[in-house]
Amino acid sequence: MSIIGATYHNGLSSLVLCDLREPDLGPEWVVPSHQPRTVCVFNAYLLVGHTSGLVAVLDTRNGLVVNTWRAHEGPILEMKPWADNFVLTSSIDRNIILWDLGLFLQSKTPSATQICEYRGHRDPPMFMDVYRDEVFSISGSKLAVAPLVKTAGLNKGNSESDAMKPVVEPGKYVSDVYNLERVPLFKQTGTQSLLKPLQLTCITVLEAHQVVLIGTDEGHIKVVV
Numbered sequence: 001m002s003i004i005g006a007t008y009h010n011g012l013s014s015l016v017l018c019d020l021r022e023p024d025l026g027p028e029w030v031v032p033s034h035q036p037r038t039v040c041v042f043n044a045y046l047l048v049g050h051t052s053g054l055v056a057v058l059d060t061r062n063g064l065v066v067n068t069w070r071a072h073e074g075p076i077l078e079m080k081p082w083a084d085n086f087v088l089t090s091s092i093d094r095n096i097i098l099w100d101l102g103l104f105l106q107s108k109t110p111s112a113t114q115i116c117e118y119r120g121h122r123d124p125p126m127f128m129d130v131y132r133d134e135v136f137s138i139s140g141s142k143l144a145v146a147p148l149v150k151t152a153g154l155n156k157g158n159s160e161s162d163a164m165k166p167v168v169e170p171g172k173y174v175s176d177v178y179n180l181e182r183v184p185l186f187k188q189t190g191t192q193s194l195l196k197p198l199q200l201t202c203i204t205v206l207e208a209h210q211v212v213l214i215g216t217d218e219g220h221i222k223v224v225v
Contacts (some may be wrong), residue, residue, distance in 0.1 A: 003017070004016070004017055004039050004041075004046070012038050013031045013035065013048075013050075014029060014030050014031065015027050015028065015029045015031060015036070015039065015046065015048065015058070016028045016029075017201070019147065027063065029046070029058055029060075029063040029132060029152075030063075031048050031056045031058060031065060034065055035050055035052075036048050036049070036050055037049050037051050037075055037076055037077070038076055038077065038078050038079055039079075040079035040080065040081060041081070041128050041135040042057075042081050042087060042101070043081075044059065044060055044140065045058060045059055045060065045066065045105070046058040046060055046102045047079055047087060048196050049071070049076025049077075049078075049089065050075070051075040051076075051078050052075070052127060052153060053071060053072040053073050053074055053075065053076060053091065054069070054070055054071070054076075055068065055069055055070075055071045055076060055089065055112075057101075057104075057105065064108075067104065067105075067107065068157070068162070069090070069104065069110075069112050070110040070111070071089045071097060071099065071112070072089065072091035072092075072093050072095070072097070073091075073165055073167050074092040074093045075092050076089055076090070076091055077090045077091055077092060077124060077125065077126055077127075078090050078125075078126070078127055078128055080128055080129060080130050080135070081130075082098070082130050082148055083148075083150065084100070084102075085100055085101050085102035085105070086098060086099065086100055086115070086130065086148075086150065087099050088111075088125040088130065088135055088148075090124070090125040090126075090128055090137065092121065092124045093124075093125070094102060094119070094120070094121045094122070094124050094125065095117055095118065095119050095125075096116040096117070096118040096128065096135065096137060097114055097116070097117050097118070097133075098114070098118075098120075098148060098149075099112040099113065099114060099115065100112065100113040100114075100119075100150075101113075101179055102137060114150065115149065115150070116149060118135070118137075118144075118146050120144070121137070121139040121142075121144065122139065122140060122142070122199060123139040123140035123142075125137040125138065125139045125144070126138065126139065126201075127200075127201075127202050127203045128203065129203050129204055129205045129212075130205070131150045131207060131210075131212070133147055133204040134146065134148060135147075135148055136203060136205060136212055137203075137204050137213060138200040138202075139200075140199065140200070141199055141200060142200070143200065143203075143212075143214065143224065144172075171218055176184050178187045179207070189202055198216050198217075198218070199216060199217040200214055200215070200216060200217075201215045201216060201217055202214070203215070210225070211223055211224065211225050212224040212225075
């Protein structure tokens with residue numbers, strides 16, 4: 001089992017591969033001089049999201065940076081791979097974008113191809129996860145769910161259930177937003193209680209059990225079926 005650590009010192013960013021079964025650190029790779037914020041394993045590559053909004057693609061076979069592109073105007077919060085050549089990026093600009101990296105990795109295009117943009121988060125989507133053909137994201141006290149498509153444009157479903165899916169055309173908004181349970185907040189001077197939003201802090205999908213686990217700022221784990 002391995003983990004990847006990112007460091008930034010004196011204008012130099014680097015990634016270090018740590019094998020938990022070995023006492024020594026693994027190889028170290030240098031990335032462009034922007035502060036790294038998140039790392040994503042993508043086939044034989046590492047995608048490094050920076051505070052500048054840039055994403056660097058690093059080839060793990062030789063440690064070289066293949067290319068970079070600007071995914072957002074603000075810091076990259078998280079990235080998640082999907083299918084063969086697709087990756088999702090979220091940013092402090094409160095948007096999630098689905099990218100196609102197929103031609104970009106072959107140096108046939110100067111930037112990754114934007115497929116669609118998911119808007120409508122009132123707070124930055126700090127964490128997200130992918131299950132089958134849907135993306136789950138949390139922002140503040142809300143959980144949003146939206147379908148993933150491999151071609152740009154409108155997602156027109158054929159069945160009634162598909163028609164209920166939110167439109168994923170750029171400029172449209174995610175409509176499946178759920179307010180999770182609120183928790184009581186007691187005043188110190190009495191027994192009267194107020195309700196405050198439950199702040200969500202992390203999310204993961206258990207594919208084998210088909211459930212979503214969501215962590216909260218109260219130290220609880222919510223199970224969403």
